[in-house]
Amino acid sequence: MNSFRVARAALRARPAAFRVPLQRRTYADAAPDKIKLSLALPHQSIYKSQDVVQVNIPAESGEMGVLANHVPSIEQLKPGLIEVIEDGGSSKQFFLSGGFAVVQPNSAMSINAIEGYPVEDFSAEAVKSQIAEAQKIANGSGSEQDIAEAKIELEVCEPMVSLGKQE
Numbered sequence: 746m747n748s749f750r751v752a753r754a755a756l757r758a759r760p761a762a763f764r765v766p767l768q769r770r771t772y773a774d775a776a777p778d779k780i781k782l783s784l785a786l787p788h789q790s791i792y793k794s795q796d797v798v799q800v801n802i803p804a805e806s807g808e809m810g811v812l813a814n815h816v817p818s819i820e821q822l823k824p825g826l827i828e829v830i831e832d833g834g835s836s837k838q839f840f841l842s843g844g845f846a847v848v849q850p851n852s853a854m855s856i857n858a859i860e861g862y863p864v865e866d867f868s869a870e871a872v873k874s875q876i877a878e879a880q881k882i883a884n885g886s887g888s889e890q891d892i893a894e895a896k897i898e899l900e901v902c903e904p905m906v907s908l909g910k911q912e
Contacts, residue, residue: 781853796832813852820846825904838864872905
């Protein structure tokens with residue numbers, strides 16, 4: 746029996762007293778207009794705020810913007826820039842190596858990544874030279890491992906090309 750059928754059977758067997766009623770939003774509910782955002786790495790939290798207006802993330806399914814009262818979801822992130830638009834119109838950007846974004850029903854969002862840095866920590870020139878070097882190796886006749894590593898490096902570095910436009 747597969748795990749899905751086992752879970753469904755266990756769910757049906759659960760006593761009715763322990764079932765949690767489905768929560769539904771209605772027109773009378775007051776919807777929050779801000780997102781509570783937490784951006785965390787395994788060793789530290791790099792951003793935490795109660796008053797974020799929008800968060801733009803590079804999800805595997807495509808670029809997406811998250812506003813308050815967004816549909817609850819879990820998104821896998823690809824390497825790229827996270828943009829946090831704060832109350833008052835200011836924005837902050839972070840480069841993440843990938844990870845997951847979890848949007849919860851109460852306008853709370855948590856982003857977890859292995860590595861993440863504020864955009865200010867990067868030099869646009871260093872990124873461009875690293876991309877040029879990786880392109881040479883990826884298009885060259887190196888070993889299969891060197892070519893694979895260069896392609897991964899390009900996948901991670903190419904989203905940072907836009908850094909040069911912000912300086």
